Amino acid sequence: MFEEIRKEFPIIRGSRFGKKLVYLDSAATTQKPEFVIDRLKKYYETENANIHRGPYDLSLEGTKLWEWAHEKVASFINADSYKEIIFVRNTTEGLNLLVNTVGRKLLTKDDIVVVSEMEHHSNIVSWMILQKEIPFKIEYIPIKEEYSLDIDWFKKLIEKEGENIKIVSLVHISNVLGVKNDVEEIFKIAKKNNSFTMLDAAQSIVHCKVDVKEIGCDALTFSGHKAYAPTGTGAVYCKQKYLEELTPWMGGGEMISSVSFKDFEYNELPWKFEAGTPDIGGGIVLGYAIEWFEKALESVGGWESLIKHEQDLTEFFFKQFDGIGWFKPFGPRDSSRKYGAIAFHIEGFTFRGCKNIFNIETNRDGSGISNFLNEKGIAFREGYHCAEPLHDKLCVGPSLRFSLAIYTNEEDLKYAANMLKQAVLQGLN
Template sequence: MEIDLKYIRSQFPILTQTVNQKPLIYLDNAATTQKPFPVLEAEDIYYKTINSNVHRGVHTLSQLSTIEMEATRGAVKEFINAKKDYEIIFTKGTTDGINLLASSIEPLVNKGDEIIISTLEHHSNIVPWQFLAERKGLILKVIPIDENGELLLNEFEKLITEKTKIVAINHISNALGVVNSIEHIIKKAHEAQAFVLIDGAQAISHKKIDVQKLNVDFYVFSAHKMYGPTGVGILYGKEKLLERMKPYQGGGEMIKEVTFEKTTYADLPFKFEAGTPNIAGNIVLKKAIEFIQNIGLENIEKYENSILKYITKKLEELDGITTYAKNSTSKTGVVSFNLDINNIHSSDVGFILDKQGIAVRTGHHCAQPLMRHLGVTGTVRASVAIYNTKEEIDLLIEGITLAQKMLQ
């Protein structure tokens, strides 16, 4: 199927504006994607027509809001092929989902147990595990990477012992775009009776996810990286594990009965959904899923990979550029690079590109351990989505060339 790029771009009103008197070229999609009309309009309709708290009222608006939000839970279940609706937990985002897990899984680990993460992780998949390790006296281990930015799987297998209880790995590196061999990691971790969390924040809008086929224990992602709203995320977890975990927060919704002597907890998924959720955001996530499904994830992945190859090729044609993980065997969505000019920071390049209307991300990308491994303080990161074009990439290359001239 050929995608209708003109139509797709017409669905994103922000793409029609200018920045610094230049047409906006938005290449910061790994940070957050733009939102199409169906998502924007759905949120407006919610607040204008059925705004009400969910699950707690017998009146019509409350029931309608509840139906719409639970329809999203069902849509997410189908989107990632979970077994049950109640294995889908609404969160504030990927970070919140990982923190929820790192707190709630505490009863399942003991002093001296081990957690394995990797050099490629976002801070959100490092710091919560450090918190847990400090609370419970656990040992944190780190999978190293090779010169292509890929995990050294033989070293990973050496790290696993009978004390390994949690393996937490990103599906795709937010800083390099490297796609990790999560199938192998899940298999080896399960052989050691360890639980596996996959951080899918960078994968969910680029690749088809089937949590049953992966046999993953937990999978987390954010709506705002898949054309949906901010402040909304999903934690998928296997029912048998979620049942054994303690609640993350206390309050309304997550209780069955409260007395001053003792509280009992609600059934899944509400055990982990204390308080009033982001109702509007949760509802319109369904529209973001439908937007992706209407195009087709296979079509999205194929098109975005063609844009990624085009960027990589154009960067290779320039002198004085270091591109990181350019020889990785599997990448999606991201190109990370620096200009080979002494005493400049990636933000200097980003500032010049911004003056040309080009939005990229600069800095350490919340991956400081990885940046230290690369021997840099940060990189320039261009990340693509379904609405980006080769013409935009040509303008990016022109902007980089201008930056080279200005910073020499």
């Protein structure tokens, strides 16, 4: 069944640059199934018009589809209504929207925002930018030795700081370590403390069930392009009671119901937060991509089978390196704790961006290995994967990352492991 789904991805079926593509960079963006590609083409061929404004059929139909796509996202993550869904370009924009609306409303001097040590830069830097205007503090939940978040540390912080902790904003699945955080437990504690809870679901949205009610978050954001939808798509979920109170971070067309020379009135939710002409085609096709994914998920037997499949593949990949000392997984070796991202180090080598602060000056430059993998058609990542503080904390330089999606198979991973072994054994640099 997984092989049938794989066949739906033209870029994976074909070859590029004169070689077969072995795509192991799905954590950065997923490939798109034929259905999604065709649906976007159909949109531009037969449906393109601006929404919410035109009294003509094409515009009215586009408006309906735009609203339907919001409903689709709402039902996928179990939100109460499409009114709680705002379309954005990606997770980064989603987090920045929340920082600049929720953050600005809730934070004053000496308040605290809690994130974790395994956040993507977008859940760190966006807060740091706001911090330049409002002198609140950022606290980081530490990572324990076995790569889980230190919940006892968080409980102690709550005991000490209480309601000064205004916001708790966490990554669901780490794009580097591949672990899924116990956000349910942390958010439960945070809610008892009346903190606002928000989730970065960039990696989790197609690697495990994301149900806003079960998770207990007040807000969430994800990227459509990491979920088989076109680039330039993503969504923010936020509970209606908050959205009603919040001030949008952008003003302009679409987000108002009337404007005079002196004042204006907000449009209804969620349009109040969608200023200007959005990526209409992309957003509509995000709805269709979710519909495609739901069907694919059903055809493979649901979340449990997808998770097992991806974890079995991860185990298969790790097994290729049994007894090989230079292969160092970054994050747990236990594949039952991994959700799609497999980062690792190669002992004795450093990779692009290395700061040489980790006593690894004697290491060899790994660019020969990266170039070799590229020559062999393998798409992967090297560097900090936008989680540089995490690498610093664990005292490791840049890592390599292979990441999986519903179309990844053993053949991809066996080939990538063999090519990696060849590159390292040849001592390329």
